[in-house]
Amino acid sequence: MTSATPERQRGRQLPTAEELRIWRDFIETTEALSSQVGARLQTDAALSPGDYVVLLALTEAQDRQLRSSALAAHIGWERSRLSHHLGRMERRGLIRRQECPTVPRGAEVLLTPAGADAFRQATVPHLRAIRELFVDALTADQLRAAGEIAAALRAHLATRRED
Amino acid sequence: MTSATPERQRGRQLPTAEELRIWRDFIETTEALSSQVGARLQTDAALSPGDYVVLLALTEAQDRQLRSSALAAHIGWERSRLSHHLGRMERRGLIRRQECPTVPRGAEVLLTPAGADAFRQATVPHLRAIRELFVDALTADQLRAAGEIAAALRAHLATRRED
DNA sequence: ACCTGCCGATTGACACGTCAATTCCGTGGA
């Protein structure tokens, strides 16, 4: 019955039922995981995942400030996404923006004391959540395998991007 | 140097640098992956991932229709999310809603011919994308490991939900 | 009959993302 469709043909085109099951399981579970970790961050520190990566980048930066485009490049966001997000963060007093003297039309993003504080409060609970929900769920082998799977997927995506 | 902080203590609390690296790699890569697959679906069939799961559930349902709450339960969405999404899909003519005669205040969601068509057009390219971007990226061992990792994470999340 | 509570579903307000303009300010031809 499987011989009716030769492996090299069926296999080239569409996933098998088992492969599809793994795909759905995998993608739904990872989404649930990151949403759980995000929810913890929200209740523990009133920060969204986006807030966290922005604050992390600024905290690690020279003088706790970065040009907007450098920040976008550093965290891998589109400029417009960052602009919207910075607007929301600025309203909440986590960051400030000011004209960059050297670059025309350039914006410096800088951490406010409140932003630095929020990040400091957030980091330990957030790392704890990662351990509890991710690291502790896996055996050492599985954790290693997860790293390898991520690397393989990333490499594959990169090759598929330019064609 | 590692002996300064006993394993059972450091290990309880926070992830190591290596664990954290894997976490970030893993979560960022899976997000990129699902967003790529979603983008393909969008360009190939003008459907969002959400549209696809709704259409899939309806296509597989008796008479190609489902009560709104049953649909929500089947795909694991919150009712309000589904309501918003159905509103958008209805505007585009993919589904229709009508009063359910038996249940007070109950809504039947039913597939329109256009919706059935859109789904039919979408399914092969979507399965192909899953194969190309996910299945083909991994070895057979890695694929199996991905399934086990998903199962472990899911089981762990379930235990953590009620405490 | 009235009130209370529940249930199914929708709605509104808001955060977040993407895409396509648009603004602001240069600089380098014509």
Next chain:
DNA sequence: TCCACGGAATTGACGTGTCAATCGGCAGGT
């Protein structure tokens, strides 16, 4: 001088998601 182009950033429109009301009808108790 003027204008076209280009780079940095913002803006607007819109799809998407969550949370907290809200609506509408049907119990069940008094």
